Amino acid sequence: MLGIKQEALAFDLGNDWNQKKISMLEQKDLIEDDILRQISDALKIPVEAFQNFDEEQAINIISNTFGDNACVGNPNSTFNFNSIQELKKLHEEKIALYERMLKEKDEMMARLEKLINK
Structure with missing residues (x-):
């Protein structure tokens, strides 16, 4: 829904x-x-x-x-609906998803670095 x-x-x-x-x-x-x-x-x-x-x-x-x-x-x-507002909302959701993906990548890199340094 x-x-x-x-x-x-x-x-x-x-x-x-x-x-x-x-x-x-x-x-x-x-x-x-x-x-x-x-x-x-x-x-x-x-x-x-x-x-x-x-x-x-x-x-x-x-x-x-x-x-x-x-x-x-x-x-x-x-x-x-206002198409400009909808487009802006989709763009903001895309940015938020991208930021979450970057954060997860950084976390994965940190974990990999810890494993390499062991």
Whole structure:
């Protein structure tokens, strides 16, 4: 619903995670508290939002937000977004991802240097 790819979430969660593990997690009915806290931290969403999630209510919100007129090819469609703002948001997300990747690279280099120096 947030438009976050499984690979991106796995990257945010750290080395023990991958796309397949996220996919299997999505299929579970019950998620352990410690894992839920990790995901909550990574997504910056309170744990309570997951615990109190109501799929039907979320679908209603999406339906009411976009409605039947928000269809591709419908000349009467109304789109309520600012493309410049969306582009800026995507650019900022890309920069944040790049910075996280650089930080992880630096951490890996430091670990490698420690191993080499042993």
